[in-house]
Amino acid sequence: MENHGILVNPYRRSIRCPGFFGARIRPGTAGSMQGGVGDAILTYPGKGFYAVGDGSDRNPRAVRRVMERFVEMLDLLPGLRPEQIYKKEEAADIRESVLMAAAMMIRDLYPSDGCTFTGILLFQTEDSGRKGLLFHAGDSLLYRIDARSGEARRLTENNFWFLGRTDRFSQVEEIPLEGSSRLLLATDGLSTLLPPGGANGTILGELCCRHPAEEVPDLLFDRYDRPGEGLDDAAILCLDPAGQRGGGHPIILGGTGAEEERRRKRTFEECPPEDGYRNILPEGTQGPRDTDQAESTGFRGQ
Numbered sequence: 001m002e003n004h005g006i007l008v009n010p011y012r013r014s015i016r017c018p019g020f021f022g023a024r025i026r027p028g029t030a031g032s033m034q035g036g037v038g039d040a041i042l043t044y045p046g047k048g049f050y051a052v053g054d055g056s057d058r059n060p061r062a063v064r065r066v067m068e069r070f071v072e073m074l075d076l077l078p079g080l081r082p083e084q085i086y087k088k089e090e091a092a093d094i095r096e097s098v099l100m101a102a103a104m105m106i107r108d109l110y111p112s113d114g115c116t117f118t119g120i121l122l123f124q125t126e127d128s129g130r131k132g133l134l135f136h137a138g139d140s141l142l143y144r145i146d147a148r149s150g151e152a153r154r155l156t157e158n159n160f161w162f163l164g165r166t167d168r169f170s171q172v173e174e175i176p177l178e179g180s181s182r183l184l185l186a187t188d189g190l191s192t193l194l195p196p197g198g199a200n201g202t203i204l205g206e207l208c209c210r211h212p213a214e215e216v217p218d219l220l221f222d223r224y225d226r227p228g229e230g231l232d233d234a235a236i237l238c239l240d241p242a243g244q245r246g247g248g249h250p251i252i253l254g255g256t257g258a259e260e261e262r263r264r265k266r267t268f269e270e271c272p273p274e275d276g277y278r279n280i281l282p283e284g285t286q287g288p289r290d291t292d293q294a295e296s297t298g299f300r301g302q
Contacts, residue, residue, distance in 0.1 A: 006045075006248060007277040014217060015043065015251060015278055020118045020243035021050070022214035025254040026221055027261075028189070032302040036060030039187045040255035042067040042119070047074040051119030052140050052235045053163075053186040055255060062207075064255025066163050070119065071250045073105045082122060083246030091125040091149030095133065099172065102135060107167045114162025116140045118185050120175070122241050126287070128176070130241055132183065133235030136171035137161040141190060141197035143201055144175065145182040145208045147240075150183075152208075153200025170177035182208040184216065189234025193224055213240035 007016045023041045037148060038060035042051040051070065055063035076082060077097055079090075086094060098121060116138025124130050134142065139158040145151070161170040177183075184204055194203055203224075207216050216238035225231075256264075267280035 006251070007279055009275065009277045011273040011275040012218065012221075015138045015253065016214040017043075017045065017243075017248075018103070018214055019240065020045075020214065020261055021237065021239045022217045023237040023253060024217035024221060024235070026189070026193075026225065026234045027055075029227055029231045032197075035061050035254045035258035037233055037254045037261065038063060038197045039189060039235035040064055040067060041185075041235050041237050041253040042070065042250065043237070043248075044071060044074060044081065044250040045059045045245065046250070047077070047080050048122040048244060049074055049119060049267065050122070050183075050185065050237060050239060051117060051135075052185045052237055053115045053117040053255075054138065054140060054189075054233070054235070055115040055205065056093060056113060059113040061255055062113040062164060063117070064252055066109065066115055066117060067252050067255065068115075069109065070102075070103055073101050077101060080121075080123075081246060082244055085124045085126055088125065088127045089145075090199050091123065091127075091131075094123065094161045095174070098133065102172075102258050103168065104167065106163060109164050110167040112164040114165035115162045116134055116144050116187065117169075118156055119184060120185070120239075122244050123240075130177040130179075130181075132175040132177050132241065134171060134173050134175055137166065137169050139188045141184075141188070143184040143186075144177070145184060145201070145205050146178075146180050147182050147208045148180045150202075150205030152205040154201065161275065166214070179242050181241055182213055182216075183239040183241060185237045185239075188219075190236060192231050193220065193234050195224060213238045213243070 016022045027037045038055035040063040103108040118140035119135045121133040131195045136156045159170050217236040
């Protein structure tokens, strides 16, 4: 498949990379004050970085701005190659470079409109295998799930830190990832999406045991969503780190303002999309790319 197998479903506001990840945004049924979608997802296979975040109703595009800055920061790190297996000294240099660049970028954002943020950088080392470098602030979530046993462990802690209103992350740590590990990143809308008791990881563990990572976000929404109940925006990203491959450009879902949502609605009224996945990000495309004319944009690295 072209573009490293990235498939897009504009109807569902979702993307898939078979064997590696799936991601989906669901706008809140209550709607924000400004009519935008404040939740967002960033996937950047070419740098091995993946994130979710939640902006405010007052400025739902704040989270997109933070993610765009992350893309710019990662593009300035030429040594960051997800397909490479780093020697111990090389891995230490990469960690230091990423941590320093992220810290400087966050300080540069302060003070401004804030958002929650949970991101993970995937990389491999010769001495200790596959790792994830976690960056977290706010009440978004990261679960590590064992696809063999179904055991799910939440790795992030809720707090009131918001990027743009603070000059550092509340959590930065390195996470070991075994071959059976799955990662599920979500905004706080996950807690209202799942039935009572589901957010403790039981349902997440069962899904990751029985289905590939790219199917999990759709399954969660299709089985447990409750339209019409005034729910918050929700964003879910599920990764199988062992399926990581090199290459692939950044895509951001969500983080839209009211005008972008109105434009999307008009476009879909004129030409209703089918509920299906297709490749609309062919190799060789230059410049920014709207994958559904309004809310998921692919950014080409310079």
